[in-house]
Structures are given as structure tokens and as C-alpha cells.
Amino acid sequence: MTRTAVPDRTQFAVDTSPFAPGVSLVEASAGTGKTFNIAMSVIRLLLEKDAHGEPVVKDIGNILVVTFTVAATDELVERIRGLLRWAYDVSHGRPTNAPYNTQQLLLRLFDGREEYAQQRLARALAELDTLAVFTIHGFCKRILDEFALESGTAFGATLLEDEEALLLNALQDWWRTRFYADGALAGYAVQRSWQPDTFLSDYRLWARFPDVRVDPTPAFDEARQQAQVAIEAFAAVWDERAFRSLVADMEWTQKSPFHDPAQFDELMSRAAEAQAGRLGAAEVVGRALCVESLQDVVAKRSNAQKAKRDQIAEWPVAQAASRLGATLETMQQAVRVDCLGHVRAWLVEEKRRRNQMGFDDLLESLSTVLAAQGADGLLATAIRSQFHAALIDEFQDTDIHQFRIFDTAFAGRPLFLIGDPKQAIYAFRGADVHAYLAAVERASPQFTLGENYRSTPAMVEAVNAVFSQRLQPFVEDAIGFHGATAARNEGPPAILSGTQSLHWLFVGPEERRGKWTVTSQGTARQLIFAACVRHMAQQIRDGWEPRHMAVLVRTAAEGQAMAELLRAHDIPAVVSGMGNILQSAEMLELQLVLEAVASPRHEARVRAAMATHLWGSGAPEVQQMSQAGCEAEWDAVVASLTALRDTWVSHGFLQMTQELLAQRTVAERVLAFRDGDRRLTNLRHAVELLHHATVDESLNSEGILRWISQQRAERPREADISELRLETDADAVQILTIHKSKGLQFDLVYCPTLFRGRPTDTTQPLLVHEGGQVVFDHGSANRTAREQQAEVERLAEDCRLAYVALTRARFRTYVGWGAVGNTNSKVSGAWFSALAYLLSDQPGLDQQPTSDRPAAVAEWFRSDCTRYEAALQALVRRYPSHMALEMIDTLEPPVRLHAGTAPQAPHFAARLLPDTVPVRTRFDTFAVTSFTGLTAGAHAFTVAAPRDVDDVGVNTTQSVQALPRSDFRRFPAGRRAGTLLHTLFEHSRFDDTPALLRDRVAGELLREQIIADRIDDRVEAVAQMMHAVFTTPLPSWSFTLAQLSTDRARHEWEFLLPFADAESAFTRQAIALAFETHGGPDGVRYAAMLRQLGGARLHGFLTGFVDLVCEHDGKWYVIDWKSNQLGADPAAYGETSLQAVMDSSHYTLQYHLYLVALHRYLRTRLPHYDIDVHLGGAAYAFLRGFAPGASVSGHGWFTHRPPRALIEALSAVMDRRGRRESA
Structure with a gap:
């Protein structure tokens, strides 16, 4: 099958592919060893010489590696460290535990230059702490800090990691500026329920990408003036008696406001208010009395009526109302544009005043300076003097600033862009796959990594089959698909029943009133979730460990629902990174208890606190407190709360919460719940978060309560500090979103909700790509075409999400699909999903214009609910050895894993305690x-x-x-020193030379800030001690x-x-x-x-x-x-x-x-x-x-x-x- 118009690329070989100056591209499909190749490229660069025989890079510290997350930087450093050690051993001919293929690859890199390699690698190992592995924001911060003079930026700028509070302040400033001085506009805002943060989502959407063009861009003052003129024009022609006479001479449909006297009178009141200058009423009148609306509700029973309908266009009042509606719509757009501009300018000025920079500011500042100075400018020259080559990982998650930075800074130097547009799924964070595609056009040579080291051949072929259904499987022509090949010829373990790697869990249509129709999404999810749990239970009985299984979902709600179902059937599960601690039930309960502690004699607050699981009284005890004779018990509760308040005042928040948790035996009670681990983790996280808030912002009891209320009322933050934490590292099924799963692999993967599809919300502003630009459209003349483009981009990203989900498994993936949705729904349904597009057997779909395909697919499936199964059956029949189809039409309860059938493994032993054992005894023994x-x-x-x-x-x-500092006995004691020494022994070889030991010790002591320079006597003390440990014979042996x-x-x-x-x-x-x-x-x-x-x-x-x-x-x-x-x-x-x-x-x-x-x-x-x-x-x-x-x-x-x-x-x-x- 002919693929899309994507340039042919050669397979990347780290030992033979050219490492020439200029931009090179390596497109790495899922599971193809990208991290290994990046680490090996570092070694290649260390050994590479230019045309003059000089090293391409002077030292390892002159190589820049950039990746997407902090966790990825840590992984890269460890991989590079390990490969350098292997390379050093291989260069000396020493035995090593490196795989045979890796050893052979290293020998090819040496190309007979072992002595040269030994020198370069020894120096690299000694100076490994100088290796520059950064996130993109970390790199920008480093450059702006170190080269503040060359970049012209302020010295000592601090990084603002969370701009949420500042953004809300900017919105409030705009609100005060715009609405306080204009009473009519303020009334209009009240009528429309506007608040300062009403436009927050609009601002976030607009600010997602750099250099976004807004369309349309009406000026506020002019739009406001035109709205006033339109109101006055309407007031001049409005005559209620005349209008009632006009209406009485017409026949109207049932939906018209003139059929119901009450509605008619209400509309006339609004018209009188509009005549008086009220903007809110004018908007109602503009919608109801414009030419189009009036013509739409005329009954067209006769030619005379049709003629009267046409005459409405000549009515002065209808014409005036039409102009009124149009100008008020323009004014709304002007308000939005005014907000965007004001907030952006306020944020820029406020951060300049505070000498702070947000993450996006780092990129924009560095990009702007480099663009202004050019490749030969001071800053670019300074960057090239420090970094001689660059490897940019995850480049599909780039934007125009990032490519501009690297393209300018590394002009004439080796610059490798490594990424995979098929896995570009972070648009909501500002990652712009179209910026990547534009950068690709500048790259030459271009390579690919197509050998999959993650999955079995059957799993690889199954994924290839799904994405080979379409000529453009990722909707847009610029992203093609070339099937991967499996690097290893291995099959699934014997304990995995069946041979097929891709299992479809299909929910068919259901019969209603004698007619077949789609199954509701709630029912479908319940059926597929139960099927997943049933398979997991069987696999655990067959010997699989739960930690090797993963469930990938789209939303936190789906993840929580699956976790509850698994736990209900004694299968341990952990939910990774879903939700926000501020919105958790534990934070709410803690807030209620803290309110009672702050006001121990406030009866309502005390009763609310007592009713929480945190306090543990329960409804009967709370109710009993209201009865006569319980005064002593009530006084005891008040006394306890008062004592806690006193502790809070005298010893701080953390001491008070520790006493609270101990007095109320909270851990024991919470852990008795089936999801006790989750609850206790949330509670501890909430306490920690509030403790930091009290310390950082010097908050007293009332201050922390206000802080909680404000944070809970705001939009959930994406900051790591408030993201729900993993409750346990136990052997448990991992539940995570598809976004979180990127870069991970599991033996068995379940994708129960890939059938879900939700089209673009066209009632809101749109962000679309057009002619090399990003456009923020909030009501332009090109709105219809851009709505189509937005739907294309939405479906394209859903296809990329599906690719990420389907490429996580080593052995098998289970996918939910079926005739699911609501026939009358325009907001969700399987027909909008990526699977609908990928599986569709609609004739001629690939030949249709790209803009028409999303709607065509949706209509194809919506019009016939039998097509879901037919399309899937056709695919499975073509690949019977790789795929299996399971029809799910009844809710079979999963078999519960009881003590008699569960394998003897920690995860079941921890949950299957006898019910007769008291809770306290369980957790004490x-x-x-x-x-x-x-x-x-x-x-x-x-x-x-x-x-x-x-x-x-x-x-x-x-x-x-009294001993000298060069004597190791005087080296600092304690846990920190112990941890450091353990780390040194763990990462050292027992046959290391004293010189290597000194270099490694110096690097670790500098990193831990125990010493200030490498000549400190303690370096020699530690190195001498380690050498003695390695070379002193063990007594007896x-x-x-x-x-x-x-x-x-x-x-x-x-x-x-x-x-x-x-x-x-x-x-x-x-x-x-x-x-x-x-x-x-x-x-x-x-x-x-x-x-x-x-x-x-x-x-x-x-x-x-x-x-x-x-x-x-x-x-x-x-x-x-x-x-x-x-x-x-x-x-x-x-x-x-x-x-x-x-x-x-x-x-x-x-x-x-x-x-x-x-x-x-x-x-x-x-x-x-x-x-x-x-x-x-x-x-x-x-x-x-x-x-x-x-x-x-x-x-x-x-x-x-x-x-x-x-x-x-x-x-x-x-x-x-x-x-x-x-x-």
C-alpha cells in the first residue's frame, strides 16, 4: 500500500551514519531504542574527528543533551554513564556484562583506535559530572544565567514555576480597569455572569503557543462606541404599539415568542430596556428581533405569508435589531481581545518588576535574543564555544521558539533532532507538532529508527495492521506511517494463553423497541471494564504478576472507576498521577476538621468535623450529641479541639496535625478501607501541602483556611506538588492516562476506553493551524472552514494517542471497541473516535479531502450500527494469527481471587487477612x-x-x-555522609585506579557541596580509604x-x-x-x-x-x-x-x-x-x-x-x- 508523501529516510546506524555539521533528523518510532542510541551517540561524538583530524567535541562537557522531563534527564544520565563504563571496559579488552551486540557495536565505533578510545573515555568518566543533560527550560535558564551579558537579560532573575496566582491578579486588574468606570458595561457583565476569571480559559488557549494570531481583532473603544450607536439607532425606531401591530398581521410558528402572551410581554419589556440603553437587554433584543430570527419563526403556509416573510427584511426595527446584534457580538469579541492584550502586558511588566521569568518566558527570551543577534552574534557564539554538538530528544514536542533557538545557536555544528511525530500528544502543554514538521523540512540528512526492541513480532505486526488500514493513518498528510519490524524473534511466555497479541473487546448494538441501536457509553464501559478485570484475574491465576499489567485511560474518572473495580475483586491496583490533591475528599475532610480546630465552640463546624472519616465519630454519635445528657461528651470534644488549637498556635501546624492523627488513630481507621492506601497517601500529601503553605506564606489558622478555599475554587493546577501521588510501590496493576504512559512499557496492556470520541466544541474559541501560523478564532468570517480544520487536528491527535496506547505492550494489548454512543448526540460517541477512522471500511474515504474525513467517518458509522462489527471482523479475518475478537454482550462478574485460589504473593497476602482478625491486630502484626x-x-x-x-x-x-582533615576518620558522620559513601561504592569498580577514584570522589563531594574544590584534603582521604577497602584481603578468606x-x-x-x-x-x-x-x-x-x-x-x-x-x-x-x-x-x-x-x-x-x-x-x-x-x-x-x-x-x-x-x-x-x- 502506498503511504503518504513523507520523505524516504535511511535507517540510523550510530556507528556509520554521518555526524556532519548541520541539522540532522532521527525519527524514532515507539520502542526502537531511542534512549540507547542517544547515549551511544554521546560516545560516537567523543570519538569523532573532523576533516582536520581534530575531535569534534573537546570533552564530554561540550556535548548538550536536551529532553522533555526531569525524569528523562535522570534516565539519560544513567544510560550514558553505564555505556561509558562498558565502552571503557571493552576498549581495554576487559570482561563486561554488556550484551554481545553492544560490545560489537562499540568495537566498530573504536575502529581499531582502542588506545585513543581509552584516553577519551577515561577522561569522560572522570568528568562525567560536567555532562550537560537538561530539560529545554533548564537549558534556557542556564544560558540566560551564564550569559546574561551576551543576552542582555537581567542578572539574577528567578524562575516562577507556577504563574497561576499572578495570572489571576492580572485578570482582576483588567476587570477593574475595564468595568469599574463603565456602569452599562458592568451591568452587561453581570447579566452575562462574567467574572474576572471568565476569560481565563480563553487566555490559556491563546497563550498555549507563541505568536498566535487572533481573528478577529476589533478595538475595544471603537466596538464599544459602535454598540452605543446601534442602541441609539434601535431606540429611535422602536415603537412597541407599532411592532405589536406588525406582529398581529403575521402567522407565526409554535416556537416563536409571539405565540405565548407571557413570552411576548417579556420580550417587549426587554426592548424597552434596550431603548433605555441597557446592554444586556439589547443583546436579547438583537437576537430575537433581527431579520434572520423573525423570518425563521414565520409560518409559511401560503404564498402571502411567504411574501410577508420576505418583507421583514425591510422592517426598520428588524434592521436596527440586526445591526444591534452584530455590534454587540463584535463588542464581546473586543472585550476578549482587550482582556488578552491587557493580561499579557500586565504579566510582562509585573514579572519584569519582580525580576522573575516563567517557563515560557525562558524560551521566548532566548529565542528573541538569538533571532535578533543572528548565528554570528555574541550569544550564539558563546553557546557554541561551550557546546560543540547537541542531541535534542522528544523534538516532536517542540514549538517555533525551540527550533529557532537550536537552529541559530548550533549553526555549523552537529545538531541532531530526535523525535516521533506519531507520538506528539502534548498540544495541551504547548507542544506543536506542526512546528516539528516545519523544522523537519530544514533537516538533512534524515534517518529513522524502525526496529522495535520492546514488543514481540506478533505485537509489532498487529499494530502495523491497525495503522496500515488508512493511506493517511494520522489524518494529516505530513505524518506518515512505515511499519516497524521486530528486532528480536521471541514469542510470548508460556503462561500467556493464546497466541494473538491484539485482543478486541467488542460491545455490539442493543435492541430497543424492535430496532437495533448503539449501546450507551455507560453500559459499554461497564461491560468492557468487567471483561478486563476477568482477563486480569485469570492471568494472575496463571502466574502473571499484577505489576506487569497496565490499564491506560483517557481521564482520571475512568482510572478511578477501574481502580475501584479491581480492588473490589481483590486485585491490587495503583492510580498514577490522576487528579489533584486539592480536589480530593481527604483535603475536604481535613478542611472541615481544621475549621473546627480553629473555632472549637462553633457548633456547626464541630458537628461537620465529627462526621468525617478523619475524626471518625460517625452519624449516630454526632446525632446523639444533640440529646440531653451528653453534655460531658460534647465538652470532651470541644476540649480536645481547643487543645489542638493551642498546639497549632504554640507549636505550629505540623505538630498539631501529628497530634490530631495520633489521638484519633487515623491511620488505623483509614487503612481498614479497601482503598486505605490511597486515602492515607492523600491525607499525608494534604498535610504536607498545607504545611508548606503555612511556612512559605506565614499563614495562621484563618489564613490557611482561606488558602484552602481559594485553591479549591480555582482551576486544578498542573504543578507536581498538587498532583495526586502514587499510593504504593507494591506489586499492583498500574492505572495511568495514555499521556502518562508515553515512554513506558508493560507486558500486558488494557485500553478499555479507546472507543470514546468527542468532537471539537465549536461554541468556544478555536486554535487552528493555517498557512504556517496558529490562529485563535473567536468568530471570524472563516469560522466554518476553521471548525473543519480544528476537527481534523482533533482527530489527528486522537490517532496519535491511539498509537501511543497501542505501542506500550510487550506481549498483548486488550482494546475496547463497539457500537457505542447516543444516536442523537453531537458531543460524544464511538463514531468520533480514532478507532472509527482507523478501522473504517468506507469506500473512497482515503480519497476524500482531509477536511471532510472526520465528518464522513462519523456519518458512516452513525447511519448504520452494524458497521462497527463488520469493519472489525474484516480486519481480524485478515490477521487471524495476530488478533482475536471477543464479543461482550452480557455482564459476567469477574471471578474473585479468594485465599484458596490466589498465588502466594505479597499483594494477595496483604489483602487476604481473615475477616475475624480485628483491624488493629491486622495492622499491628x-x-x-x-x-x-x-x-x-x-x-x-x-x-x-x-x-x-x-x-x-x-x-x-x-x-x-584532633586528626588532620586528610584522615578519613575525621570525615563527617551521619546519614547524609553514609548515603554518599554507599553511592560511591555502588558506582565504582573494585579495580579502579587511585586517579579514577579521586576524580569520582571529587565529583560526588562537589555535587553534595561537602567540598568547594577538587584539591580538598577530604578527596584524597575518601579515595585512599576506598582503594584500601578494595585491595585489603578479607580475613579468613x-x-x-x-x-x-x-x-x-x-x-x-x-x-x-x-x-x-x-x-x-x-x-x-x-x-x-x-x-x-x-x-x-x-x-x-x-x-x-x-x-x-x-x-x-x-x-x-x-x-x-x-x-x-x-x-x-x-x-x-x-x-x-x-x-x-x-x-x-x-x-x-x-x-x-x-x-x-x-x-x-x-x-x-x-x-x-x-x-x-x-x-x-x-x-x-x-x-x-x-x-x-x-x-x-x-x-x-x-x-x-x-x-x-x-x-x-x-x-x-x-x-x-x-x-x-x-x-x-x-x-x-x-x-x-x-x-x-x-x-
Whole structure:
């Protein structure tokens, strides 16, 4: 099939494609390894030489990488870091865990220049902290800050991340300026229910893209004057008696206002008010008495009546009313234009006065300066002197400013634009795919990435089939479709039933009164949601983990509905980034309780607070408080609220809310709900948000209550701080919007609502592309054509959304589709959807003008409800090995996952507690806990415990302050230092040279602002310590970490182990018994210390992170880094002292649990596993003991290999099921 007129592009090969100066394009389809290719391009640029044999880029810090989000920048940095490390190893011929294909690609990049590559890569690794990976706004801010002189911008401008409050102030200023001095206009605004923020959505739409042209643009003063002239002209010809006489001589239809005396009298009153100069009444009269309206309600029963109808055009009053309506419409447009201009000017001036810049200002300022100065100007030259090449990711989400910036700043330098217009779905954020398409015309050469590394061949072919139905699958000719090919020939796992990759869940028409018609959207959603849950339940029973499944929806409401349905059937689900905490039920309840705390003697407020789940009294208790004899109970509530108010005043908001949550046992009560995780997360988020508001804006109790009311009344913000947070990281089905899913992948994907379609709202201003410009149309002469164009652009973006949704899955996607909607509806229905366009088998559709296709598709399906199934059946019959069709016409309830059928996995164990267990007991005994939770006698109700980071340690016997700064024992102590040291060990190789270690240490210490420059003595102290750790033999085993193979070592090894169950809880006493019985004299001594901890009986899961798991000579070891500050005395790091520290800090228990986890892991992975043969032991590196002269034995190692019987006994304690422990 011939595709659209898109230029042919060659496949991008990072090792052979030209990296020439100028603009190059890489169009990367979904799943084609875009991030890998960007990271590999950084290595290519480091090794590339120009025609004169000079490096294209001097250092890694001279490469600019720009992407869309902060999260994406972090991912890119990690990918680049990893590839650089692999490249460095490959250049030295060292073994590496890099895939074979990657190693071969690196060798091709070296092209026999290994020695040159070694030098360049070593320097790049040492200077990796200089790598410039930014978001577009971060890059602009950096340039404007560093080159303020060259750019002519103000020094020290601050970034305004949320302009919402400023925008509302600007609207209020415009309102005061325009309406306070014009009483008639103010009355008109009241009559139309205008308020300062009425035009807020108009402003946001207009400001979405830069350089938007408004059409029409009437001047306010002139339009206002013309409206006054029109009113006076109408007043001059208006005569009620004469008009009634005219009307009486005519025959009118039933819908005319002259048929009903009351309506007629009301209209005459409005005409009299218009004659008196009231604008609101004049608008009513202009609509009702204009020539067109009057002619429309004339009864045309005879030729005489038709003649009278034609004579209406000659009526002076109708002519005057027509002019009145037209001028008032123009005045409304003038008011909107006036608002847009005033608000923009006010914002510019106010931000200039405050020396602030918003995100859009960063782009506009840099673009404007570069355009004015040109490619040879001061600023562009300065940028090129710092950055010698640029890689711009996600460029389909660009705008005209962004391309202008990079095109000018990198003139004559390698500039790679990487993107995929098929995934341009962020127009609501200002991303303009048409700006991308314009930039593409400037790019040469142009490449493509077409090999899909994400999905199976069947999944790739299924997606290709859907988008090959149309000659222009993305509606507009400029975006074509070339089917991807699967890079790997793999099939789905055996546990996935069936072979087809694309499953259609079809809802057919329903019979009403003997006639087939479409199914309502509510019914269809219910049917498809239930089918999705049914499939998920079966897949979980087959062995799939819920975390590998995702549900992609269009709206937050759809996501919440699906989450509730999944939870109702015992399938764990989390909702990602949908909704706003300010609009949540938890924020409302918190507001009610805070109002009562602020006014504890306000009876209505107190009763409202008591009725919330947060307070927990319930309706019966609140009602009982009204009865006689309950005064004491009421006084107790008031006293409690008064005490909380006093705490708020004296100790602040956060202290008060902590007391409130503790006194009312809120966490326990909230977690008892099925969606307790969600509720508790929202509540904590709400408290945090209000705490920041009280601190940042110095708000008292009344101030914070006003703040909540104002924020809830405003339009929901898009800022991250108010977006709902993920309630848990548990093994759960992920529910997210299609927009949020971009860039992610899942094994199984459900798209239950892709059948939804909603056309453009033509009653509102439109934003359309026309002749290379963006036009804001709010009533122009070209309105009809632009409405068609707006519908084309709407459908095109819906097709791109469908592409994103259908390309997320590795193995299978389920899609909802069917004859769905309301036959009489003009605002929604499956016939408006992207699937309707993609699946339509309407003859000649591809040959129709682009502007006609959306309406043609809608009419095709609306006119015959059997066409939905026919079109889909035809597609499935053509691709029977890739697609399956499931007809859904009845609501089959999904099978509930009960304890007897659910697999033994954490997500079900956490939810399937016996109903007879009291709520408090559930949450006091069932836990996902860690070593810290066990030893502290407490456990958190979190799913993943934090990584273990050392505490400060023990009392010192000799002050470390007397030591020189070059002695590592004096290095700062505490959690921050511990985390930094763990990070350094995690990202270092054990065979690193001292020079490499110094460079890496200096970079981390600078980043953490512990040192001010690289020559600080502490750099050498840390590097020297690390080198000693790597090269000092481990006692008892006589090998060093430097001897370890990198592919046999794993940093931050995470484990999750089930321990006991509800019937045989796991206790510290049971652990102590195992140490007493099998641990020898040392075990008996430590058991006594364990018994002193006491603590509750636990069942659930044990989680943790081992700093290092490694293998040497066939034995496996666990290794942990400890930065505890034990003092300056060398004896503190001797064997006897370290044994005491291990016991007192319960590190002894820690490493035994680590070894149990490793033991249980190895016995499922190693053939013929035997503890004596394969389990080596545990080693703890007390890092301060590796400073020169810090240890009497020359090192800070503590090593131990527990007896086999003790490891097996501890494992058995955790394995117990169904019987009580006797200890």
C-alpha cells in the first residue's frame, strides 16, 4: 500500500551514519531504542574527528543533551554513564556484562583506535559530572544565567514555576480597569455572569503557543462606541404599539415568542430596556428581533405569508435589531481581545518588576535574543564555544521558539533532532507538532529508527495492521506511517494463553423497541471494564504478576472507576498521577476538621468535623450529641479541639496535625478501607501541602483556611506538588492516562476506553493551524472552514494517542471497541473516535479531502450500527494469527481471587487477612518490615523499606577532631555522609585506579557541596580509604575485592521474603531460640540481647537491600559498608571491638538475615546447591578503619561464616506455616 508523501529516510546506524555539521533528523518510532542510541551517540561524538583530524567535541562537557522531563534527564544520565563504563571496559579488552551486540557495536565505533578510545573515555568518566543533560527550560535558564551579558537579560532573575496566582491578579486588574468606570458595561457583565476569571480559559488557549494570531481583532473603544450607536439607532425606531401591530398581521410558528402572551410581554419589556440603553437587554433584543430570527419563526403556509416573510427584511426595527446584534457580538469579541492584550502586558511588566521569568518566558527570551543577534552574534557564539554538538530528544514536542533557538545557536555544528511525530500528544502543554514538521523540512540528512526492541513480532505486526488500514493513518498528510519490524524473534511466555497479541473487546448494538441501536457509553464501559478485570484475574491465576499489567485511560474518572473495580475483586491496583490533591475528599475532610480546630465552640463546624472519616465519630454519635445528657461528651470534644488549637498556635501546624492523627488513630481507621492506601497517601500529601503553605506564606489558622478555599475554587493546577501521588510501590496493576504512559512499557496492556470520541466544541474559541501560523478564532468570517480544520487536528491527535496506547505492550494489548454512543448526540460517541477512522471500511474515504474525513467517518458509522462489527471482523479475518475478537454482550462478574485460589504473593497476602482478625491486630502484626523494623521494635506500614544507611555510631574514646582533615576518620558522620559513601561504592569498580577514584570522589563531594574544590584534603582521604577497602584481603578468606569479576557482583541486591503467616507469627523470641540452639557460645550471648527487644508477633514479608552480593571461587558472600564513627583509637577497629559493635547495633542479626535471603535465593538457582560448598559468609567493612593507622590489625574488616545449622534454623523459622511457635 502506498503511504503518504513523507520523505524516504535511511535507517540510523550510530556507528556509520554521518555526524556532519548541520541539522540532522532521527525519527524514532515507539520502542526502537531511542534512549540507547542517544547515549551511544554521546560516545560516537567523543570519538569523532573532523576533516582536520581534530575531535569534534573537546570533552564530554561540550556535548548538550536536551529532553522533555526531569525524569528523562535522570534516565539519560544513567544510560550514558553505564555505556561509558562498558565502552571503557571493552576498549581495554576487559570482561563486561554488556550484551554481545553492544560490545560489537562499540568495537566498530573504536575502529581499531582502542588506545585513543581509552584516553577519551577515561577522561569522560572522570568528568562525567560536567555532562550537560537538561530539560529545554533548564537549558534556557542556564544560558540566560551564564550569559546574561551576551543576552542582555537581567542578572539574577528567578524562575516562577507556577504563574497561576499572578495570572489571576492580572485578570482582576483588567476587570477593574475595564468595568469599574463603565456602569452599562458592568451591568452587561453581570447579566452575562462574567467574572474576572471568565476569560481565563480563553487566555490559556491563546497563550498555549507563541505568536498566535487572533481573528478577529476589533478595538475595544471603537466596538464599544459602535454598540452605543446601534442602541441609539434601535431606540429611535422602536415603537412597541407599532411592532405589536406588525406582529398581529403575521402567522407565526409554535416556537416563536409571539405565540405565548407571557413570552411576548417579556420580550417587549426587554426592548424597552434596550431603548433605555441597557446592554444586556439589547443583546436579547438583537437576537430575537433581527431579520434572520423573525423570518425563521414565520409560518409559511401560503404564498402571502411567504411574501410577508420576505418583507421583514425591510422592517426598520428588524434592521436596527440586526445591526444591534452584530455590534454587540463584535463588542464581546473586543472585550476578549482587550482582556488578552491587557493580561499579557500586565504579566510582562509585573514579572519584569519582580525580576522573575516563567517557563515560557525562558524560551521566548532566548529565542528573541538569538533571532535578533543572528548565528554570528555574541550569544550564539558563546553557546557554541561551550557546546560543540547537541542531541535534542522528544523534538516532536517542540514549538517555533525551540527550533529557532537550536537552529541559530548550533549553526555549523552537529545538531541532531530526535523525535516521533506519531507520538506528539502534548498540544495541551504547548507542544506543536506542526512546528516539528516545519523544522523537519530544514533537516538533512534524515534517518529513522524502525526496529522495535520492546514488543514481540506478533505485537509489532498487529499494530502495523491497525495503522496500515488508512493511506493517511494520522489524518494529516505530513505524518506518515512505515511499519516497524521486530528486532528480536521471541514469542510470548508460556503462561500467556493464546497466541494473538491484539485482543478486541467488542460491545455490539442493543435492541430497543424492535430496532437495533448503539449501546450507551455507560453500559459499554461497564461491560468492557468487567471483561478486563476477568482477563486480569485469570492471568494472575496463571502466574502473571499484577505489576506487569497496565490499564491506560483517557481521564482520571475512568482510572478511578477501574481502580475501584479491581480492588473490589481483590486485585491490587495503583492510580498514577490522576487528579489533584486539592480536589480530593481527604483535603475536604481535613478542611472541615481544621475549621473546627480553629473555632472549637462553633457548633456547626464541630458537628461537620465529627462526621468525617478523619475524626471518625460517625452519624449516630454526632446525632446523639444533640440529646440531653451528653453534655460531658460534647465538652470532651470541644476540649480536645481547643487543645489542638493551642498546639497549632504554640507549636505550629505540623505538630498539631501529628497530634490530631495520633489521638484519633487515623491511620488505623483509614487503612481498614479497601482503598486505605490511597486515602492515607492523600491525607499525608494534604498535610504536607498545607504545611508548606503555612511556612512559605506565614499563614495562621484563618489564613490557611482561606488558602484552602481559594485553591479549591480555582482551576486544578498542573504543578507536581498538587498532583495526586502514587499510593504504593507494591506489586499492583498500574492505572495511568495514555499521556502518562508515553515512554513506558508493560507486558500486558488494557485500553478499555479507546472507543470514546468527542468532537471539537465549536461554541468556544478555536486554535487552528493555517498557512504556517496558529490562529485563535473567536468568530471570524472563516469560522466554518476553521471548525473543519480544528476537527481534523482533533482527530489527528486522537490517532496519535491511539498509537501511543497501542505501542506500550510487550506481549498483548486488550482494546475496547463497539457500537457505542447516543444516536442523537453531537458531543460524544464511538463514531468520533480514532478507532472509527482507523478501522473504517468506507469506500473512497482515503480519497476524500482531509477536511471532510472526520465528518464522513462519523456519518458512516452513525447511519448504520452494524458497521462497527463488520469493519472489525474484516480486519481480524485478515490477521487471524495476530488478533482475536471477543464479543461482550452480557455482564459476567469477574471471578474473585479468594485465599484458596490466589498465588502466594505479597499483594494477595496483604489483602487476604481473615475477616475475624480485628483491624488493629491486622495492622499491628502484618507487615512488610526490614532489619531496622525488627531491631527497633517497630515496623512501618510501607511496602518497601528504605535502604540501610549507617547511623552515627558509638561513643568515641578519643576525639577525631584532633586528626588532620586528610584522615578519613575525621570525615563527617551521619546519614547524609553514609548515603554518599554507599553511592560511591555502588558506582565504582573494585579495580579502579587511585586517579579514577579521586576524580569520582571529587565529583560526588562537589555535587553534595561537602567540598568547594577538587584539591580538598577530604578527596584524597575518601579515595585512599576506598582503594584500601578494595585491595585489603578479607580475613579468613584471603581474597580482595579487586579480584572479583564484575559480572559476579551485584550492588544493592534487593530481597523480599515471606515470614510465617497469620497462624504462626514470626517473633524476635523465635529468632533468639535459633541463635541459642545452633549459634554456639557467641549465639547464646547474642540471643540474650535479642530477647531484650521483645516486640509483637509478626507475619508478612521481610525486605532489605544488601550493599553487595558477590561470588569468588564458587562461594557467595554478602558485604556491607559501615561508616560508623567509632573514634580515633585504632583499637576501636580491632576484632574484639568490632564484634561488640556488631552485637550492640544488631548488625549480627542483619547479616544472618542477609545470608538467609541469599541461601534461599541460591537454593532455587544453583544446581546441586549445598550451604557448605556455596555459601561463603558475611563481611562488614567499617570504612573508617581503613584510614592509615586506624586499625591495630591493619584493616576494618569484620568477617564471619555462621554454622550451617543456624542458617537452616533461621530459614525454618521464616518458613513455618499453620502452627504456633513455642518460644
